[in-house]
């Protein structure tokens with residue numbers, strides 16, 4: 001069942017054309033400003049949290065448990081949402097969770113940036129030594145069991161808020177943007193835990209708009225997780241779009257040194273947008289996604305009317321080590 005969302009963000013978030021960059025690049029480039037949700041310094045998670053918090057409250061939860069990297073933008077926005085509703089937020093975090101290869105140089109600091117904001121919002125951060133994603137998920141499960149044993153009523157949220165309800169929030173975002181301007185040839189967005197891309201891909205399936213996810217994690221098999229999320233979204237909505245992994249269009253070339261580590265291309269894209277349009281991106285997600293967009297425009301691998309979906313993340317600019 002889809003709960004009535006609580007209200008966290010200001011909507012619609014702005015949509016506008018990037019005139020200077022459009023002229024320079026010879027493309028009709030637009031930007032959807034989910035960095036300007038007006039909630040907890042912005043970002044794509046506010047939309048998901050309106051549904052997730054609603055469900056948690058309806059189930060009588062007084063504690064939310066999640067996990068992520070120490071610079072998680074999701075944990076920051078979740079912390080703010082929990083503060084608004086007077087419930088406890090506990091997050092299992094690692095400086096740099098990894099799959100099997102762990103890049104160490106130039107990773108973000110576990111302190112400052114989002115971590116500073118987490119503490120202001122009152123998040124209980126449990127910082128563990130770096131390990132694999134599976135180990136991080138297990139830490140979150142253990143944390144949830146421990147808090148339940150202490151008598152807390154826990155609602156657990158998967159990493160990045162990527163549950164079917166999180167993806168549903170992005171089907172609503174697609175409706176929001178269709179009311180603003182509905183003729184994009186491409187929508188380009190950073191993609192990681194997947195509910196942003198899944199909600200958009202579900203919405204634009206079999207239309208003339210192509211949704212391109214720019215991977216921030218190096219594992220190509222994440223499209224299988226996205227497909228599973230898409231099936232669960234179908235189930236939630238009683239639809240049968242059946243988006244298989246091959247229907248998630250992704251570009252893996254801009255991950256750089258690894259998840260959670262800034263890249264030269266991403267940093268270049270951050271400077272480019274800052275210096276032409278005065279808009280800031282982040283070094284882990286939106287900067288890498290924008291680097292991909294710039295390269296594809298150059299290669300003529302995207303053209304027409306192109307929308308960059310700015311997913312936020314700028315507090316991480318203040319966690320460079």
Ligand SMILES: Cc1ncc(COP(=O)(O)O)c(C=O)c1O
Pocket residue numbers: 043044072073074160162190191192193194195196197282285286311312313314
């Ligand atoms: C700034 C930013 N952009 C993009 C993403 C990716 O969104 P999703 O997790 O829905 O794939 C995240 C998620 O962590 C993020 O924090």
